[in-house]
Amino acid sequence: MNSQIPFWHAGEYARRLPLLKQRAKIVETIRSFFISRGFLEVETPILQISPGLEPHLKAFKTELVEPFGRADRTMYLHTSPEFTMKKLLAAGLPRIFQMAHVFRNEERSSRHHPEFVMLEWYRANADYETLMDDTVELVRACAEACDVKKLKENGRECDPFAEWDRISVVEACRKYAGFELEETLPAEPSLEPDPAPLVAVAEKLGIETNPDDRWDDIYFRIAYEKIEPHLGRGAPTILYDYPVCMAALSRRKPSDPRFAERFEVYVGDVELANAFSELTDAAEQRRRFEHDMDLKEKLYGERYPVDDDFIAAVAVMPSAAGIAVGIDRLVMLITGANRIEDVLWAPVA
Numbered sequence: 001m002n003s004q005i006p007f008w009h010a011g012e013y014a015r016r017l018p019l020l021k022q023r024a025k026i027v028e029t030i031r032s033f034f035i036s037r038g039f040l041e042v043e044t045p046i047l048q049i050s051p052g053l054e055p056h057l058k059a060f061k062t063e064l065v066e067p068f069g070r071a072d073r074t075m076y077l078h079t080s081p082e083f084t085m086k087k088l089l090a091a092g093l094p095r096i097f098q099m100a101h102v103f104r105n106e107e108r109s110s111r112h113h114p115e116f117v118m119l120e121w122y123r124a125n126a127d128y129e130t131l132m133d134d135t136v137e138l139v140r141a142c143a144e145a146c147d148v149k150k151l152k153e154n155g156r157e158c159d160p161f162a163e164w165d166r167i168s169v170v171e172a173c174r175k176y177a178g179f180e181l182e183e184t185l186p187a188e189p190s191l192e193p194d195p196a197p198l199v200a201v202a203e204k205l206g207i208e209t210n211p212d213d214r215w216d217d218i219y220f221r222i223a224y225e226k227i228e229p230h231l232g233r234g235a236p237t238i239l240y241d242y243p244v245c246m247a248a249l250s251r252r253k254p255s256d257p258r259f260a261e262r263f264e265v266y267v268g269d270v271e272l273a274n275a276f277s278e279l280t281d282a283a284e285q286r287r288r289f290e291h292d293m294d295l296k297e298k299l300y301g302e303r304y305p306v307d308d309d310f311i312a313a314v315a316v317m318p319s320a321a322g323i324a325v326g327i328d329r330l331v332m333l334i335t336g337a338n339r340i341e342d343v344l345w346a347p348v349a
Contacts, residue, residue: 055292
């Protein structure tokens, strides 16, 4: 979108309208897709005690002014509807989905916007492998609805109807960066692995590190330079089984608790989805949240409150799996739009 032209200007809107009509068709398809599979569409509050506790996310803060002399409270606009949707799982709903407006501060680029729409769905008594199949079927259904054969990203094409690539993080590190990820992790699960073994790997790969880098920082740098350029080429890629230090809301793999049942979907350079087999250990969930907020305070000088009601819900939540898909990014891929503003009805000025 030309930043000098208001989005509502007749000529500008005429340029964007074909993309927006495709967006409407995709939203309609998503809703039909889930309802036909027995999912219940839910709506949850944007205003939350805890906005989401990923260390690097910045939330919008506001003040809830209560009537009748009750104390005012600091509240946040949610960065994801995840916490409240899991409370609905705890209440007994077996299959739920939502297309929620979510808010993330300090985010604006060709693929980021301070307010965007996130699709999340949850299945009780399921794991992340079921969600992999859901995601393949959903993306294909949306492409078919728009009579699109290929997803387009940055001038490249990706075929959602081809067999999707599925590769573990360990396999991707071995195949594309030439090292054994497991050898950089301690024998026991850790939320803060010693970065020294990964520093040695980075040096061999010619990737710079800093003395205060954490294990995660170095992994992200290696992934960005050596792994991600190979993902989502020709067909979408499902990258799965992340180290537990990179999956705060995911349950550990029974076969190797150093790793968690998490996957992401890549279409070219676009990260489209993030999914978990959900953690249902309340004490472990609190421990991970406190760790992440300690890190946030160290890096940014602030921390967000842990929602005790959510922790209580985790304790009674059934075994489940959940996923988040960026609807705006999906629309971009199907329409070939280059900027997220082009597929938003009314961008944040």
